[in-house]
Amino acid sequence: MQLIIRLLSDLCTCSGDTHNSLVDTDVVYDENGIPYIPAKRIKGCIREVAQEMVELGIADAEMHEIFGKEGQQNSAFSLSNAYIENYEKVTAALKKCHHAELKSPQNVLNQYTYMRTQTAVNSETGTVQENSLRRIRVVKRGLVFTAECNWNRKVSFPELLGQAVSLVKHMGMSRTRGLGLVEMELIGLDKAQKETLESDRWQHVLLDKNQLYDHNQIKYTVRLRSAMICKSTQGNQAVTEDYIAGSKILGLIAGALKPEGYSRLLESGEVIVTNGYITNGEERCVPGQISLQKVKDQRYDSNGEMRIKDMLLTDPLEIRDKQMTPANIRYMDHTGTIEDVETEISYHHQRPSDKSVGRATGLDGSSFYQLAAISPGQNFCGYIYAGREQTKQIIEAVEAMGEVRMGYGRSSEFGAVDFTLDSVEKREEEHKIVRRAILTLGADVLLYNDQGMFTTDVRVLEKELCKMTGCRDLHLEKPYIQFNAIGGYNVTWQRRKPAVYALAKGSTFLLHSENGFDMGLLNGKFAGERVTEGFGELLAKEPAESSDVVVKKVRAEKPAERMVEIMSQDTTGILDGLLQKEFEKRLEQAVRENLKNENLFDQKQMDNMNAAIAKLRVLFGTEHSYENMKNEVREIEKESKNSLCTFLIERIDPEEIGKQVEAEMTEAYGSSFKNKLTEERLFKKVYRAYLAELKYFVKTNQKKGDNKE
Numbered sequence: 001m002q003l004i005i006r007l008l009s010d011l012c013t014c015s016g017d018t019h020n021s022l023v024d025t026d027v028v029y030d031e032n033g034i035p036y037i038p039a040k041r042i043k044g045c046i047r048e049v050a051q052e053m054v055e056l057g058i059a060d061a062e063m064h065e066i067f068g069k070e071g072q073q074n075s076a077f078s079l080s081n082a083y084i085e086n087y088e089k090v091t092a093a094l095k096k097c098h099h100a101e102l103k104s105p106q107n108v109l110n111q112y113t114y115m116r117t118q119t120a121v122n123s124e125t126g127t128v129q130e131n132s133l134r135r136i137r138v139v140k141r142g143l144v145f146t147a148e149c150n151w152n153r154k155v156s157f158p159e160l161l162g163q164a165v166s167l168v169k170h171m172g173m174s175r176t177r178g179l180g181l182v183e184m185e186l187i188g189l190d191k192a193q194k195e196t197l198e199s200d201r202w203q204h205v206l207l208d209k210n211q212l213y214d215h216n217q218i219k220y221t222v223r224l225r226s227a228m229i230c231k232s233t234q235g236n237q238a239v240t241e242d243y244i245a246g247s248k249i250l251g252l253i254a255g256a257l258k259p260e261g262y263s264r265l266l267e268s269g270e271v272i273v274t275n276g277y278i279t280n281g282e283e284r285c286v287p288g289q290i291s292l293q294k295v296k297d298q299r300y301d302s303n304g305e306m307r308i309k310d311m312l313l314t315d316p317l318e319i320r321d322k323q324m325t326p327a328n329i330r331y332m333d334h335t336g337t338i339e340d341v342e343t344e345i346s347y348h349h350q351r352p353s354d355k356s357v358g359r360a361t362g363l364d365g366s367s368f369y370q371l372a373a374i375s376p377g378q379n380f381c382g383y384i385y386a387g388r389e390q391t392k393q394i395i396e397a398v399e400a401m402g403e404v405r406m407g408y409g410r411s412s413e414f415g416a417v418d419f420t421l422d423s424v425e426k427r428e429e430e431h432k433i434v435r436r437a438i439l440t441l442g443a444d445v446l447l448y449n450d451q452g453m454f455t456t457d458v459r460v461l462e463k464e465l466c467k468m469t470g471c472r473d474l475h476l477e478k479p480y481i482q483f484n485a486i487g488g489y490n491v492t493w494q495r496r497k498p499a500v501y502a503l504a505k506g507s508t509f510l511l512h513s514e515n516g517f518d519m520g521l522l523n524g525k526f527a528g529e530r531v532t533e534g535f536g537e538l539l540a541k542e543p544a545e546s547s548d549v550v551v552k553k554v555r556a557e558k559p560a561e562r563m564v565e566i567m568s569q570d571t572t573g574i575l576d577g578l579l580q581k582e583f584e585k586r587l588e589q590a591v592r593e594n595l596k597n598e599n600l601f602d603q604k605q606m607d608n609m610n611a612a613i614a615k616l617r618v619l620f621g622t623e624h625s626y627e628n629m630k631n632e633v634r635e636i637e638k639e640s641k642n643s644l645c646t647f648l649i650e651r652i653d654p655e656e657i658g659k660q661v662e663a664e665m666t667e668a669y670g671s672s673f674k675n676k677l678t679e680e681r682l683f684k685k686v687y688r689a690y691l692a693e694l695k696y697f698v699k700t701n702q703k704k705g706d707n708k709e
Contacts, residue, residue, distance in 0.1 A: 001188050003147040003165065005037060005082050009181035010116070010138035011172045013037050016347030016370075023115070025136040025173070028346075031375070032094050033108030035139045037082040037171075039147065039413035040348055043067070043075075045171045048351075050164035059160045066161055068411060074152070075411035077161065078403070080226060082147035084112070086572050093570040097563070099669060102578050111577050113137050118177075138179060148416075149186060150403050162186050204398045205421050213426040215270075216391045218384040219284075220249065222276050222406070223418040227344060227373035229408040240372040242330065242341035244276035244380050246443075246534020248406055252419065256397035265394070270387040272526060275443050275505075275534040276380035278341050280333045284381040286539060287506040288329030288338075289440050291480040292549060296323040304553050312438055312478050312510045313547035329551065336551045342375040346413075373407075373414055382534070385427060395421065431520040434542055437511045439465075439476075439522065442537035444484050444502040446529040454500040456483055461503065464527050471517035477510040486535075502528075502535070510543070564671035579665065583675055586661045588689040594651060595697045605644055609698045612644040617691055626654050626683045648694070654686040655679075 013035070015028040029035045047067050053059040068075035084090070097103045120132035165186040172180035207218070222244055230241040230248070250273045254262040265271060277285050294308040308327050309319065331339045348371060352364035360366040386394060398421055405415040447464065449455040462476045484504035487497055511517070523540035530536070567575055601609065615636065616629075623629040626649075633649055636642040658675050665673040677685065 001149040001151070001186060003042070003079065003082065003149045004185045004187060005042070005145040005147070006183040007139065007141045007143050007145075007181075008183055009141050009179060011037075011141075011180050011182070012136055012138045012174060013041060013171075014173050022135070023137050024134040027109075027113060027137050027139055029105070029109055031105065031377075032091055032103075033105030034084060034087065034090060035109065035112050036084070036087075037145055037147075038346065038348075039079045039081050040409075041171060042082060042147065043079050043412040044351075045168045046161070046164050049167045050160055053160065053164060053167070059163065076152055078150045078152060078405055078411045078416075079413070080148040080416050081413055082145035085144050085146060089570075090572045090574045093566065093572060093574055096566045096569070097575060099563070102582055102669070103575075107578055107581060108574070109137075110581065111574065112143065113139050136174075148403075152411075202402055202404075204401050204404070204419055205395055207395075207421050207424045209392075209395055212388050212391050212424060214388055215427040216384075216386055216388065217425045217427040218386065218391065218394070219422045219424075220276070220382055220384060221279070221418075221420050221422050222249075222380045223420075224374060224376045224378050224380075224416075225418060226376050226414060226416040227346070228376075228406060228415050228417065229371055229373045231408050238345075238370050238372055240343055240374055242343065242374065243278070244382070244406070246273035246275050246382065246532075249273045249276065249382065249384070250533055252404065252406060253394055253397055256401055257393065261393065261397065265390055266532070268387055268390060270385070271390050271394075272385040272531055273534055274382040274384075274537055276382040278331050278339045279379045279381045280337055280339050282381075283333050284383075285331040285333045285339045286442055287440070288327070288332050289438075289480070289508040290326070290482055290506045291478075291508045292327040292329055292551075293324040294327045296325045300553055306551055306553075308549050308551060310438075310544070310547050310549050311480065312508065313543055315547070318547065327551070332551065336549065338551055338553050342378060343372060344375045345370050345372050371409065371414075384421075391424065429520045430523070431518050432542075433516045434519045435513055435516050436543055437517075437519050437522070437540050438508060438543055439511050440508045440539040440541075441503055441505050442539045443505050443534055444486060445507075445527055445536050446486065446500065446502045447527075448529060454502075456481075456501050456503055458503070458509070461527065465511070465522065468525065468527065469517040469521045471513050471515065473515055474511060474513045474517050477512055479507070479509045481507045505537075511540070562671070563669045567671055579669065579673060580676055583661055583665055583673070584677075584685060586664060587657060587686055590657050590661055591652060591686060591689045591693055595693050605647070606698070606701065608640055608644055609694075612641055612648060613691060613694050613698065615641060616645055616648065616694075620687055620691060624680050624683070626687075629683075629687075652686060652690050654683045657686055658682055 011027075012025060013028045015026045027035050028038055047063070050059070050066070051063060054063060066076045094103045094108065114137070116136050116138055118134050118136060120129045121127065122129050165184050168184045169182065170180045171182055174180065228244075230244060232239040232241055250271075253265075253273075257265060277287070279285060289310065289312075291311045292308055293311050294306065298306060298308070300306045309324065311324070329338055330341065333339065347368070349360035349368045350366050351360055352366040354364055360368055362368070384394065398419070401419070404417050404419040405411075406417055406419075407415040409415065445461065447455050447457070447460045449457065449460055458476055458479050458481065462474065465476075466472060466474045482504040483501050485499055486502045487499040511522075519540050519542070522538050525538050526536040527538055528536040570576070616633075619629050619632050623632060630646075630649060633642065633645045636645060658677075662673055662675055675682065
């Protein structure tokens with residue numbers, strides 16, 4: 001189904017952000033600058049109307065059956081953020097454009113929004129209150145937003161939801177002051193549309209199902225279509241993890257298999273699901289070693305590279321005169337390219353139980369809160385290790401999945417993903433006997449000591465590694481360790497898991513054995529407890545000959561398309577609108593440049609300048625073309641004012657200025673730019689800026705003259 005929202009008036013979906021004195025109340029927009037309506041706001045408005053219908057006796061339904069109940073029951077439907085029509089085409093056009101200054105978020109945002117000012121009036125005096133001027137950004141009326149709505153329960157569609165949607169007439173802030181008038185409609189998809197949508201978006205299995213092995217390594221990918229909340233292990237919703245835990249993937253599969261199928265899946269004990277980490281293209285990145293350090297204040301060079309040190313292999317004499325600090329590399333691929341995970345914070349509120357109060361006050365059940373999430377548009381990758389029969393079960397379950405949502409708040413706004421099983425390979429071990437190796441924890445490691453208690457003692461890990469390799473003289477040396485608190489929540493039991501400390505991912509050690517050990521028995525293997533959920537992943541490699549490590553923060557970009565080609569492919573008009581706005585900015589800049597010369601006017605002209613500008617302002621308010629304004633200037637009787645006004649308007653010819661800026665735009669953006677302003681609008685745009693600059697020019701020069709005296 002689709003939810004359609006038409007703006008019948010301007011709308012402000014308050015983001016909670018402020019920008020000094022420029023914007024007091026801003027709207028919600030994405031990384032491109034395109035405004036959207038958060039699903040939580042939409043769902044709150046629908047729920048409020050539905051609740052009123054039930055209270056008035058218009059409808060008879062249990063609210064929690066449709067909208068869920070916190071901590072006890074999920075919502076019967078999921079709702080995505082509402083984006084403008086042709087959102088995907090607009091973002092694709094912006095992505096292709098390589099002129100960052102042209103497609104900046106603020107420039108894009110100005111295509112869909114504008115600023116409004118408001119003040120408060122003193123009820124006693126009837127005058128404006130001091131310090132009450134506020135600027136609010138609003139989304140322009142007439143825009144249409146669409147959101148995906150999916151019914152999750154296998155029951156008939158309730159009339160209450162559709163009726164509530166149609167009765168929502170206002171949303172956002174300042175609803176009683178002319179903002180937020182909307183028309184909402186919930187429409188279903190016909191069978192053909194639904195089949196097309198499911199075949200395009202819900203194709204979860206891409207691998208060859210007929211080519212399976214006794215021991216399989218299945219690569220999975222999670223592509224974030226919306227922000228995803230992966231709560232921290234401490235359970236804090238204001239903090240998100242920057243990876244997708246293996247337990248979430250395992251839970252997704254468990255939900256598809258149902259309890260009976262899930263029990264059969266785990267009977268063999270072969271299934272292991274790794275954490276999903278950020279990808280560089282198609283390659284899965286891994287946690288960076290904590291042992292990597294750089295010289296304090298060291299920067300990347302002009303090629304985007306930096307040479308740092310692996311302290312496991314560094315001789316103290318090499319850094320004798322240097323102050324070293326952690327490199328703080330979260331994730332990197334095998335080439336040394338660093339990948340960072342983008343996260344975001346969104347602000348929300350819950351209104352009081354008394355709905356006559358239109359805002360959160362912190363009382364009567366209302367509250368303000370924030371949610372941290374992984375930003376959309378990023379890809380995460382991991383592996384599922386399973387036997388032949390278990391792999392068949394997993395593939396069959398994943399194939400039958402519809403829309404996939406993961407993480408916290410997935411019934412509204414968060415967690416919409418594309419989940420796919422990409423490929424399957426035979427899991428093979430590469431055996432190699434070595435005396436030294438670098439071991440990095442690819443995931444948090446949970447360990448029990450001999451008393452059955454959780455521990456972070458590295459000697460317990462050393463004992464575990466000796467058992468895995470069969471090497472009795474294997475030792476951990478030069479440990480670089482971090483710790484992490486592990487918790488969680490069991491949805492089935494509705495109970496929190498015990499909070500314990502673990503050796504954190506990225507911790508690294510130097511392994512040494514005089515007799516040698518098989519490194520293949522460690523690399524890609526798992527140690528400790530709860531390995532089925534992604535814990536305990538080990539990464540082993542041979543030490544490099546040098547302690548130097550070159551890391552890169554950039555990767556090769558594809559050759560940029562020419563602007564003229566991008567413009568021809570853009571059917572949304574967004575780039576055309578951005579170019580037109582840039583043209584108007586450059587018009588004003590050209591006028592400003594014309595008045596930079598301080599000796600432009602003699603003293604006699606400066607003495608009469610205010611009167612001349614006042615006369616031109618009067619003429620500008622009545623005339624609609626440059627030629628008419630020149631004719632009116634010729635009719636001025638006073639010779640001194642006539643000559644000065646004539647001099648002023650002959651300096652700026654709108655048509656000439658327009659042609660000059662068109663040439664600049666063509667040169668800057670590599671495509672033949674043609675201004676779309678009419679002759680009248682061009683005249684108004686140029687002379688509005690010209691008269692304002694003249695006034696500022698005179699005022700500035702008068703101050704300089706006063707200072708000289």
